[in-house]
Amino acid sequence: MSGPVLLDAQHIVKHYGSVEALRGASFQARAGEVTALIGDNGAGKSTLIKCLSGAEQPTSGRILLDGGEIHLDSPTTARRLGIETVYQDLAVAPELDPAANLFLGREIPRRGILGRLGMLDKAEMRRRAVEEFKRLGVTLQSTDVPIGSLSGGQRQSVAVARSVVWASKVVFMDEPTAALGVVQRERVLEVIRRVRDEGIAVVLISHNMPEVLSVADRIEVLRLGTRVARFVAADTRLEDLVAAMTGALTQDEEVA
Amino acid sequence: MSATTDIQSTVEGGFAKRTLRQRLVGANTFWIALVLLALIVVFTVIAPEQFATLFTFQTLLIETSVLLVLSVGMTFVIITAGIDLSVGSVLIFAGMMCGKTMEWLCGGDATSAGWGVIAIGLVAAVVSGTAWGLLNGFLIAVAKIPPLIVTLGTMGGALGAAYLLNGGSDVRSVPSALNKTLGYGTSFGGVPNLVIVAAVITLVGAWLLHTTRFGRYTYAVGSNAEAARRAGIGVTGHLLKVYLLTGFLAGIAGFMSLAYYASTTITAHTTDNLNAIAATVMGGTSLFGGVGTVLGTVIGVFIPAVLKKGFNITQVQDFWQMIAVGAVLIAAVWFDQRRRRARNSR
Numbered sequence: 001m002s003g004p005v006l007l008d009a010q011h012i013v014k015h016y017g018s019v020e021a022l023r024g025a026s027f028q029a030r031a032g033e034v035t036a037l038i039g040d041n042g043a044g045k046s047t048l049i050k051c052l053s054g055a056e057q058p059t060s061g062r063i064l065l066d067g068g069e070i071h072l073d074s075p076t077t078a079r080r081l082g083i084e085t086v087y088q089d090l091a092v093a094p095e096l097d098p099a100a101n102l103f104l105g106r107e108i109p110r111r112g113i114l115g116r117l118g119m120l121d122k123a124e125m126r127r128r129a130v131e132e133f134k135r136l137g138v139t140l141q142s143t144d145v146p147i148g149s150l151s152g153g154q155r156q157s158v159a160v161a162r163s164v165v166w167a168s169k170v171v172f173m174d175e176p177t178a179a180l181g182v183v184q185r186e187r188v189l190e191v192i193r194r195v196r197d198e199g200i201a202v203v204l205i206s207h208n209m210p211e212v213l214s215v216a217d218r219i220e221v222l223r224l225g226t227r228v229a230r231f232v233a234a235d236t237r238l239e240d241l242v243a244a245m246t247g248a249l250t251q252d253e254e255v256a
Numbered sequence: 257m258s259a260t261t262d263i264q265s266t267v268e269g270g271f272a273k274r275t276l277r278q279r280l281v282g283a284n285t286f287w288i289a290l291v292l293l294a295l296i297v298v299f300t301v302i303a304p305e306q307f308a309t310l311f312t313f314q315t316l317l318i319e320t321s322v323l324l325v326l327s328v329g330m331t332f333v334i335i336t337a338g339i340d341l342s343v344g345s346v347l348i349f350a351g352m353m354c355g356k357t358m359e360w361l362c363g364g365d366a367t368s369a370g371w372g373v374i375a376i377g378l379v380a381a382v383v384s385g386t387a388w389g390l391l392n393g394f395l396i397a398v399a400k401i402p403p404l405i406v407t408l409g410t411m412g413g414a415l416g417a418a419y420l421l422n423g424g425s426d427v428r429s430v431p432s433a434l435n436k437t438l439g440y441g442t443s444f445g446g447v448p449n450l451v452i453v454a455a456v457i458t459l460v461g462a463w464l465l466h467t468t469r470f471g472r473y474t475y476a477v478g479s480n481a482e483a484a485r486r487a488g489i490g491v492t493g494h495l496l497k498v499y500l501l502t503g504f505l506a507g508i509a510g511f512m513s514l515a516y517y518a519s520t521t522i523t524a525h526t527t528d529n530l531n532a533i534a535a536t537v538m539g540g541t542s543l544f545g546g547v548g549t550v551l552g553t554v555i556g557v558f559i560p561a562v563l564k565k566g567f568n569i570t571q572v573q574d575f576w577q578m579i580a581v582g583a584v585l586i587a588a589v590w591f592d593q594r595r596r597r598a599r600n601s602r
Contacts, residue, residue, distance in 0.1 A: 076488050087486065093479035094599075095546030096472075104476055105487030107469050118468035148599050 006031045006201045007052065007083075007170050012061035014047050021047040022058070023225035029170060029201040034192060036204045036212040036233070039222035040245050045205050048222065049172050052203075053085040054078035065169065082168035086176050091159035094148030098140055098158050099129035101147050102165060132165045133158075136191050153184020157191055164195045171195060172203045177211065189215050209238050221245055284540030285552040288588070292555050292562065299566035306569045314448060320561045321454035322347075322516070324554065325509040326532040328461040329502035331553045334536050335465075336478040336498050337545025338396065338403040343506045344528030345414035346388040350510030351520045352418040354381035355427030369431040377431075381511040382504060388414055389503015390496075397495035411529065418522065430518040438515035450516055457508065462550035474498060478545025534581060535560065538588045544596065559584065 007029040014022040022044045029035045039045050050056040052063065054072035063070055065081060072078045075085070092101050103125045109115035126143055133140060138157040140150065147155055156176060164171050173192070177185040192215055196202050206212050212219060213233055221229040221244040229244035229251045243249035299307045306312065326343045333340045357380040358366040361373045388410055395406040441449045465471040473494050476484040485491045514520060539556030541548025560581045567574040 075486065079488065085486075091483055091486070093476045093483050093546065095479035095542075096475055100472065100476075104484070105489050107472060109469070118464075118470055120467060120469055120472060122467075146599075 004031060005029070006066060007203075008064040008067075009048070009052055010062045010064070012048060012051055012058045012063075014044075014051055014056065015059045021225060022051070022061075024061070025222060025226050027052070027220055027227060029203050030218070031169075031201050032196060032199045033217040034196050034202040034204055034215055036206060036216035036219045037222065038206065038209075038212060038219060038241060038245060043222040043245075044225040045222055046174065049085070049174055049203070049205060052078075052170075053083060053172050055085075079166065083170045084163035084167035084172070086160050086163045086171065086173040092147050092155060092162070094155075095146050097144050098133070098147055098150075099126040099143055101158055102129045102132065102162050104162070106166065133161060136161050136164065136194055138187075138191060151184065153180050153187050156180060156184070156188055160188060160191050160195075164191070164200065167195075167200055170201045170203065172205075174205045175207065176204070177206070177208070185211070209241055212241070213238065223247055284547075284588075284592075285549050285555065288538060288540055288552060288555050288559070291584070292559050295559065295562050295566065299562070299570065302566075303569050307566060310446070312565060312569070314446070316558075316561055316565055317451045318448050318516070320557050321448075321450045322509050322513045323528065323531055323535065323561075324454045324557050325457050325505050325512065326528060327535045327553050327557050328458050328550060329505035330532040330536045331461070331539075331541055331548055331550055332465065332474055332498050333403075333502050334478075334533070334541045334543060335474050335545060335548045336495060337481075337543070338478075338495070338498070339407060339533065339543075340392065340403065340499065340502050341407040341529045341533075342388060342392060342410040342414055343502060343509075343532055344525040345411045345418070346385050346503055346506040347510040347513060347528060348520065348522055348525050349388065349414040349418040349421075350381040350385040350507040351514040352421045352427060352510075352522075353384040354378065354511055354514055355430060355520050356421055358431060359427060359429055365429045366431050367429045369433070371433065374431050374434050377434075378511050381514070382507040385507020385510060386500060386504045389500040389506070392503060393496035393499030396499060397492045415526075418520075422520070424522075426522050427520045428518070430514055432518075434515045435518045438512065439518065440516075450512060453508075453512060457505065458550060458554060461505075465548075465550055470494075470497070475546055478547075480546070531560070534585050538581075538585055540588070540592075542592050542596075543589065544592070547592075 005028045009025070009027040011024040011026060012022050013020070013024055025044060025048055027037065027048060037045050037048065047056065051058045052072070054075040054077050057073065063072065065083075070081060093104060096104070108121045108125050110119045110121045115121070130143060138154070138161050140154060147158055150158070160173065160176055176192070177188050180188065189211065192202055192204065204212070204216060213236065216233045219231040219233055219236060219241065220227055221231075221241065223245060228247070229249065231240065240249065326347065330340060330343065354377040355366070358369055358373050358377040361376060362369050366373065392406055392410055395401050396403045438449050438453065443449055443452060465474065473484065473489050476487070476489060477491050477494055481491050513525070517524070535556035536548070536553050537543060537556070538559060539549070539552030539554070541552060560577060563580055564574050564577045567577055
């Protein structure tokens with residue numbers, strides 16, 4: 001279970017004016033593993049994810065992907081490098097159907113002159129969408145209803161699918177199960193496991209510690225803008241995580 | 257029917273498309289089409305001699321042509337969850353620019369102008385309409401001012417500018433060649449040319465909205481602008497294009513109106529904006545964005561027109577038409593809201 005380090009963020013610093021959101025935070029994610037990023041509110045999780053997905057630019061620090069340094073000046077750049085993000089909210093267009101959402105911003109044009117005029121190949125997109133949903137274990141009653149008429153879990157599954165279908169390296173998921181019920185949450189976690197099994201590095205932000213322990217392979221803990229602890233999930237107890245988050249336990253990772 | 261569906265959904269593993277009937281019943285457009293059909297049937301039964309005639313339908317189509325072109329543009333704008341109050345004024349401004357340009361080219365009276373002059377007049381109308389669209393789009397998409405306020409401002413601005421261009425009076429010297437062909441001419445044994453132009457524009461609009469990437473992005477921006485932005489869609493640029501398109505169509509509508517009335521009809525288009533919005537919304541386009549069809553808008557344009565014609569023929573005072581349209585409009589929005597609430601509570 002120890003794939004190579006795929007994404008390696010080193011000593012990331014991020015200032016917002018005089019506020020120091022990240023004070024030299026490091027973070028590593030490995031291919032084929034789910035790495036959970038946890039921490040109390042204000043620990044800098046979201047800021048770190050934003051820096052690593054191109055939504056914000058760090059004040060200083062290095063980001064390595066596959067060993068080479070990368071500069072993420074926009075989410076589009078990150079996407080081109082195979083890094084996708086699932087947002088907690090605002091992720092889908094509720095009036096469009098699942099296939100349209102899956103291909104949003106990446107529509108398949110028709111062949112030939114019609115495609116050059118901007119016509120879309122809806123049948124091909126629907127066919128590929130059904131294929132991808134099946135592969136990821138997302139079940140839908142129908143593919144031609146607006147996504148807003150689906151249940152919350154299905155909607156979120158489509159949102160997750162939309163990112164992972166296009167991710168070739170890393171997927172960030174910011175609280176993907178926050179608004180879901182138990183059954184729906186399990187369904188999303190199942191999708192996360194499948195994605196991991198395909199060799200993609202999954203980074204999961206969650207406040208739900210049992211969920212983190214059940215789905216994550218590794219856990220990294222942020223506190224006050226720096227990484228304070230790293231765990232392998234298999235031999236970690238809930239108490240350790242809480243201790244690390246609150247500052248009762250530190251592994252002095254950043255000093256080393 | 258249901259047996260086939262069952263088998264299909266088993267084979268597809270739950271990814272079946274809905275049957276044609278399910279989709280029909282679920283579509284707003286279907287119900288509003290029934291209303292239009294019912295109106296036509298009722299008036300035909302009451303006054304078969306006068307209502308169900310070729311002449312009635314010809315005039316009905318001609319009278320709705322200009323509004324239809326405005327409403328096609330309005331459909332795009334409302335699907336992006338926007339609004340454009342300025343289309344009527346832009347129509348007048350474009351007609352005025354067209355008329356003044358043609359008069360200037362002919363040194364005063366343009367009645368006997370040739371096709372070269374008319375073509376330049378068309379360009380003037382389209383360019384001035386598009387320019388207002390560009391201004392709307394810039395203020396809404398780039399400066400991020402709410403569309404209601406921007407287009408309320410440009411509504412007054414375009415009308416005022418149109419008045420200023422000719423000292424507040426109409427331009428009446430319109431080339432008779434234009435009036436005879438586009439205004440009153442017919443092709444294919446009786447189809448008015450004005451209607452053909454409107455139909456072609458509507459078909460192109462429907463094609464653009466329902467089959468192309470431009471249309472898909474229009475829905476996405478209206479449905480969830482933030483999601484569209486995150487998916488890498490240039491939301492600002494797209495909104496700009498949509499308002500530009502509406503201005504462009506208002507410019508063409510101005511040219512069509514000038515051809516038909518042989519006058520700039522400054523005072524006749526002040527409620528065109530509201531009529532276009534009413535037609536679009538009645539046709540099932542949601543004011544909250546993300547939902548709408550060109551076909552629905554076509555039906556929405558014809559409902560008030562059929563009511564008015566029907567009331568005229570059956571000698572009901574046609575003021576009732578305004579009341580009826582108002583009621584249908586409110587009912588349409590009410591249904592849309594209920595649908596949304598039912599969906600969001602899941």
